[in-house]
Amino acid sequence: MLGDKDGTAAKLWSMANLGTPMAVRVAATLRIADHLASGARTAAELAPVVRADPDALERLLRYLAVRGVFSRDEQGRYTLTPLAEPLREDHPAGVRAWFDIEGSGRGELSFVELLHSVRTGEAAFPVRYGRPFWDDLAADPGRTESFNKLLGADVAARAPGIVAGYDWASTGHLVDVGGGNGALLTALLTANPDLRGTVVDLPEAAQTAKETFAEAGLDDRADAIAGSFFDPLPPGAGGYLLSLILHDWDDSSTVAILRRCAEAAGDTGSVFVIESIGSSGDTPHTGMDLRMLCVYGAKERDVADFTELAARSGLRFVAVHPAGPSAIIEFTAA
Numbered sequence: 106m107l108g109d110k111d112g113t114a115a116k117l118w119s120m121a122n123l124g125t126p127m128a129v130r131v132a133a134t135l136r137i138a139d140h141l142a143s144g145a146r147t148a149a150e151l152a153p154v155v156r157a158d159p160d161a162l163e164r165l166l167r168y169l170a171v172r173g174v175f176s177r178d179e180q181g182r183y184t185l186t187p188l189a190e191p192l193r194e195d196h197p198a199g200v201r202a203w204f205d206i207e208g209s210g211r212g213e214l215s216f217v218e219l220l221h222s223v224r225t226g227e228a229a230f231p232v233r234y235g236r237p238f239w240d241d242l243a244a245d246p247g248r249t250e251s252f253n254k255l256l257g258a259d260v261a262a263r264a265p266g267i268v269a270g271y272d273w274a275s276t277g278h279l280v281d282v283g284g285g286n287g288a289l290l291t292a293l294l295t296a297n298p299d300l301r302g303t304v305v306d307l308p309e310a311a312q313t314a315k316e317t318f319a320e321a322g323l324d325d326r327a328d329a330i331a332g333s334f335f336d337p338l339p340p341g342a343g344g345y346l347l348s349l350i351l352h353d354w355d356d357s358s359t360v361a362i363l364r365r366c367a368e369a370a371g372d373t374g375s376v377f378v379i380e381s382i383g384s385s386g387d388t389p390h391t392g393m394d395l396r397m398l399c400v401y402g403a404k405e406r407d408v409a410d411f412t413e414l415a416a417r418s419g420l421r422f423v424a425v426h427p428a429g430p431s432a433i434i435e436f437t438a439a
Contacts, residue, residue, distance in 0.1 A: 128168050133204035138185055138192035141175070145182035199258055208251045212238055215399040225271040228402030238400050253310055257286040260348060264292035266378060266429020267348070274300050276344030276375065281305070281352045282334045282366060287314030291321050305331040305338060334362045335344035345370050348379040353401050356414060360415065363418035376420055380413055408434055
């Protein structure tokens with residue numbers, strides 16, 4: 106790069122260049138790695154299978170081969186490299202679906218409209234797609250299923266730290282508000298045989314949670330109720346759990362959700378907020394914070410932030426409990 110004597114401009118270009126991230130995401134969306142898993146293929150052989158233009162696909166694959174994602178031999182056949190393995194659907198890391206720009210990776214393209222968010226403090230997703238993220242998700246059952254599945258897998262990975270992070274049995278009955286497919290509550294009930302639990306989530310997720318509990322043999326202690334956390338919650342439980350929920354919402358919505366939990370918990374129950382902000386609860390992830398702004402118009406928060414919002418909801422801070430990469434923030438009635 107002319108005039109770039111110390112290489113800083115080249116470094117900045119590599120950070121700002123959109124070509125590579127989009128090329129990787131297109132390859133993931135087309136499931137190129139899955140189709141190459143059985144053996145080498147040319148772009149011409151792949152094109153009809155993935156419904157792509159042969160010439161454009163060749164150019165995409167050559168670009169990614171130069172960057173080590175795929176390997177290309179002298180006959181123009183492409184194979185997987187170790188770097189491409191996580192792009193397979195069956196890879197345990199589960200990143201392919203997050204990169205799929207026709208599925209759960211759709212929200213990531215909101216970053217194209219980041220300027221709008223920075224200027225206004227509002228979500229960029231509606232600027233790109235014409236409606237808020239949650240409305241867009243609800244309009245496509247396939248994306249909803251994929252999104253819930255990915256969140257369930259993420260929660261299951263975090264579950265050991267959360268299970269060990271608090272004496273959940275002491276709550277007697279735990280309501281997992283926005284508990285998705287029931288993966289976290291299943292882990293908590295399995296580890297605490299005397300604990301009862303309820304998931305409250307939208308109808309499709311609630312039905313999946315019921316199936317999860319039945320498969321785990323927990324349907325005698327667990328149930329799922331269709332509902333919204335903006336509406337009244339089942340009252341009288343010992344604990345109300347919000348796991349990776351509040352970072353998806355702006356301050357006013359977060360206060361509304363916490364207030365519903367406070368109303369249901371009453372004077373004797375507790376409200377538990379679990380977020381991926383480090384074991385001490387004071388290290389928000391900057392990358393996730395920007396993503397929350399772009400997609401939802403929301404934000405990552407530390408304990409002080411949650412404490413202030415909880416106070417507006419009729420709750421007071423009790424303690425922070427380390428839970429692996431997450432923190433469990435405990436609140437009770439003020």
